[in-house]
Amino acid sequence: MFPENTMMGLSEKTPSRICMIVVDGLGGIPVKGKTELEAAVCPNLDAFAKDSVCGRNVPVALGITPGSGPGHLALFGYNPMTYQIGRGVLEALGIGREMTEFDMASRANFATLKNGLIVDRRAGRIPTEENERLVKKLSEQIEEIDDVKVKIFPGKEHRFVVMFTGENLSGDLSDADPQKEGMPPLECKSNSESGSRAARIVNAFITKLTETLKDEPVANTALMRGFASLPDIPKMSELYKLKCGAFATYPMYKGLASLVGMEIVDCGATPESQLKSLKKQGGNYDFIYYHYKYTDSRGEDRDFEGKVKAIEAFDKLLPEIISQNFDVVCITADHSTPAKMGAHSWHPSPIAIKSKYEMTDDVSVFSERAFESGALGRIWSADIMPILMANALKLKKFGA
Amino acid sequence: MFPENTMMGLSEKTPSRICMIVVDGLGGIPVKGKTELEAAVCPNLDAFAKDSVCGRNVPVALGITPGSGPGHLALFGYNPMTYQIGRGVLEALGIGREMTEFDMASRANFATLKNGLIVDRRAGRIPTEENERLVKKLSEQIEEIDDVKVKIFPGKEHRFVVMFTGENLSGDLSDADPQKEGMPPLECKSNSESGSRAARIVNAFITKLTETLKDEPVANTALMRGFASLPDIPKMSELYKLKCGAFATYPMYKGLASLVGMEIVDCGATPESQLKSLKKQGGNYDFIYYHYKYTDSRGEDRDFEGKVKAIEAFDKLLPEIISQNFDVVCITADHSTPAKMGAHSWHPSPIAIKSKYEMTDDVSVFSERAFESGALGRIWSADIMPILMANALKLKKFGA
Numbered sequence: 001m002f003p004e005n006t007m008m009g010l011s012e013k014t015p016s017r018i019c020m021i022v023v024d025g026l027g028g029i030p031v032k033g034k035t036e037l038e039a040a041v042c043p044n045l046d047a048f049a050k051d052s053v054c055g056r057n058v059p060v061a062l063g064i065t066p067g068s069g070p071g072h073l074a075l076f077g078y079n080p081m082t083y084q085i086g087r088g089v090l091e092a093l094g095i096g097r098e099m100t101e102f103d104m105a106s107r108a109n110f111a112t113l114k115n116g117l118i119v120d121r122r123a124g125r126i127p128t129e130e131n132e133r134l135v136k137k138l139s140e141q142i143e144e145i146d147d148v149k150v151k152i153f154p155g156k157e158h159r160f161v162v163m164f165t166g167e168n169l170s171g172d173l174s175d176a177d178p179q180k181e182g183m184p185p186l187e188c189k190s191n192s193e194s195g196s197r198a199a200r201i202v203n204a205f206i207t208k209l210t211e212t213l214k215d216e217p218v219a220n221t222a223l224m225r226g227f228a229s230l231p232d233i234p235k236m237s238e239l240y241k242l243k244c245g246a247f248a249t250y251p252m253y254k255g256l257a258s259l260v261g262m263e264i265v266d267c268g269a270t271p272e273s274q275l276k277s278l279k280k281q282g283g284n285y286d287f288i289y290y291h292y293k294y295t296d297s298r299g300e301d302r303d304f305e306g307k308v309k310a311i312e313a314f315d316k317l318l319p320e321i322i323s324q325n326f327d328v329v330c331i332t333a334d335h336s337t338p339a340k341m342g343a344h345s346w347h348p349s350p351i352a353i354k355s356k357y358e359m360t361d362d363v364s365v366f367s368e369r370a371f372e373s374g375a376l377g378r379i380w381s382a383d384i385m386p387i388l389m390a391n392a393l394k395l396k397k398f399g400a
Numbered sequence: 401m402f403p404e405n406t407m408m409g410l411s412e413k414t415p416s417r418i419c420m421i422v423v424d425g426l427g428g429i430p431v432k433g434k435t436e437l438e439a440a441v442c443p444n445l446d447a448f449a450k451d452s453v454c455g456r457n458v459p460v461a462l463g464i465t466p467g468s469g470p471g472h473l474a475l476f477g478y479n480p481m482t483y484q485i486g487r488g489v490l491e492a493l494g495i496g497r498e499m500t501e502f503d504m505a506s507r508a509n510f511a512t513l514k515n516g517l518i519v520d521r522r523a524g525r526i527p528t529e530e531n532e533r534l535v536k537k538l539s540e541q542i543e544e545i546d547d548v549k550v551k552i553f554p555g556k557e558h559r560f561v562v563m564f565t566g567e568n569l570s571g572d573l574s575d576a577d578p579q580k581e582g583m584p585p586l587e588c589k590s591n592s593e594s595g596s597r598a599a600r601i602v603n604a605f606i607t608k609l610t611e612t613l614k615d616e617p618v619a620n621t622a623l624m625r626g627f628a629s630l631p632d633i634p635k636m637s638e639l640y641k642l643k644c645g646a647f648a649t650y651p652m653y654k655g656l657a658s659l660v661g662m663e664i665v666d667c668g669a670t671p672e673s674q675l676k677s678l679k680k681q682g683g684n685y686d687f688i689y690y691h692y693k694y695t696d697s698r699g700e701d702r703d704f705e706g707k708v709k710a711i712e713a714f715d716k717l718l719p720e721i722i723s724q725n726f727d728v729v730c731i732t733a734d735h736s737t738p739a740k741m742g743a744h745s746w747h748p749s750p751i752a753i754k755s756k757y758e759m760t761d762d763v764s765v766f767s768e769r770a771f772e773s774g775a776l777g778r779i780w781s782a783d784i785m786p787i788l789m790a791n792a793l794k795l796k797k798f799g800a
Contacts, residue, residue, distance in 0.1 A: 029758070030760065061786065062787055063402070063783060063787040063788075064402055064786060064790070065790065065795060065796075065797045067797050067799035068800070070798055081402075081403070081406070085799065085800070087800050343797075345757075345790075346786075369759070369775070372775050373773070
């Protein structure tokens with residue numbers, strides 16, 4: 001792939017407009033001979049494929065199954081092995097918290113301590129309501145440690161997220177969670193010189209937390225892991241000189257878009273409200289990231305028929321999404337989620353790019369196997385942005 | 401390709417089992433319109449292709465013809481440009497010597513010296529029996545130099561191998577062979593600080609050898625080149641958490657397998673004894689490397705019909721090889737050996753992977769050209785292991 005810093009010198013601002021539609025987890029593998037896409041009736045996707053150049057894209061590397069973080073970073077044009085997003089950051093984004101350069105976040109579990117040893121790493125998977133009560137209690141007791149603001153957010157069952165805000169808070173810290181029962185919690189240590197202050201704050205927080213919870217019958221401590229601050233990542237506006245708007249309904253994807261500097265447009269919670277927002281505010285941007293979630297959700301549920309229906313529902317929305325005045329439209333996914341596996345997978349994602357300057361091919365069916373013979377071939381996800389930029393005539397010649 | 405050290409963090413131990421069958425030098429180019437695979441009648445390979453995802457793999461880079469060392473390292477998941485195996489190590493492995501971290505090996509030629517100048521770099525290609533006599537004479541005279549043990553092994557005609565065993569013996573040394581006649585032998589020099597002791601030992605060895613052979617009429621000195629110690633290479637058990645068993649009949653391939661930490665299973669010398677060993681001991685391993693040699697041998701002989709027959713003979717063995725309980729089976733080669741060229745070549749090797757989680761394609765013939773339209777496309781050999789690991793569900797997600 002082309003290095004990001006070289007891209008910066010080639011990109012230029014023009015009035016042309018790009019739309020990248022991410023149909024999350026779109027690709028699958030056959031069940032009774034057909035993939036979800038092959039089983040779905042999707043005339044609009046097929047028509048789009050017919051007018052497009054088609055192919056398949058690999059998010060990270062062959063055989064590697066990406067999380068949503070690396071999958072999206074690659075689609076946005078970043079090498080997902082260079083820019084890694086820590087667990088804590090993703091957790092914070094996932095519950096809808098925006099992060100700045102002064103924030104450092106960690107995921108945490110309520111746990112049970114007895115005689116100094118962990119006897120239950122998940123505190124009996126306490127109910128979410130109990131979790132909320134404990135987080136409220138902690139939030140009242142611990143607001144700040146040494147000028148560092150502490151915010152605690154409940155998750156589901158025993159899970160919660162802690163966000164530390166202050167100067168010089170490196171997330172390069174070792175886990176305080178030994179990942180085993182019968183052991184004491186670990187001291188959080190700094191992996192680098194810059195992290196020593198952060199490690200001290202974290203350890204003080206854990207001490208104070210355990211003190212606050214000491215009379216709780218089950219959840220009397222917490223195990224913290226995945227400390228992370230924002231990766232140092234150039235914004236899409238710098239790399240591509242694009243004004244980017246993110247149209248997504250789930251916190252995680254809004255968070256990932258905000259990481260690379262996109263403006264997050266309020267889209268409500270349904271595909272209908274999302275489409276309405278696009279129609280109303282899409283015109284403000286020259287790059288639109290449009291995220292459709294349900295294909296991934298049904299794949300994760302191992303629900304083949306449900307994923308087929310989610311594809312068909314997306315197909316019905318498609319004409320309206322692309323009815324805006326775009327010069328280049330790309331439909332693809334951040335990773336495959338085959339219903340047969342009920343999880344993200346390593347299989348390449350189908351990709352179709354429609355542009356008046358792109359070579360077309362004979363593909364007229366939108367599916368994994370039809371796209372095997374597409375003219376785009378198999379590409380890395382991180383190569384997509386340069387191709388879209390090129391088709392929007394936003395990239396100068398490289399070299400004379 | 402995916403970096404090895406990151407792979408280590410993703411791989412996990414599971415009960416699933418992988419079989420990698422390497423049909424050495426399998427690929428070819430057409431003679432009278434057909435390649436060896438196209439001319440062969442191989443119903444079992446065709447059936448395997450029909451049930452598999454097919455493609456072609458490039459061992460090192462386009463246009464680059466690999467030796468057996470880089471070809472195999474790439475198949476085992478290593479970047480063959482990062483981990484280079486020195487000539488001396490390959491020579492030692494080829495004659496069936498195991499090497500440890502204390503060994504340094506070199507290939508050598510008997511040569512003829514006159515008035516201090518080399519007049520024949522190969523000592524008239526002396527007969528192998530003469531070589532054996534000289535090696536015996538040398539071995540009696542030179543057993544040790546400065547606490548470094550010296551062992552000498554005869555090869556064919558003028559060729560032999562010297563192995564030095566001791567502490568701190570770097571193989572990073574310049575050749576003592578000037579590669580030209582009419583010149584004096586070169587002094588062996590260290591390319592790095594760590595090699596100075598080794599250079600001294602080698603030069604002392606050459607002096608003692610020439611002294612011992614001074615009355616020989618033809619072979620009165622030796623030229624040494626390709627000094628090498630073991631590369632510092634992580635074991636497959638560390639990278640992939642696999643228990644690997646190598647089923648091979650030729651020393652070179654057992655040696656290459658032992659380099660990456662596989663257990664070498666005694667297989668006798670024939671395809672029949674090899675199959676018998678697999679049936680008896682294959683169950684002990686969750687990764688099996690199965691090597692078939694004769695396709696390469698006949699290709700090297702420029703024997704088109706012989707290579708066709710070797711393919712057909714392998715085809716008959718195939719059902720029994722894969723009848724064990726494998727979750728993922730891959731058939732490919734370490735490089736092509738077209739009979740038309742009588743040598744290794746740069747052409748991609750056919751590859752077929754059978755797994756219940758892999759996308760299938762329309763390919764139902766096992767051949768170079770049929771595989772051009774396979775869904776696996778053209779991949780690097782070093783990407784094969786991640787794909788096999790993924791299909792065996794032995795790789796965790798990358799990033800959250």
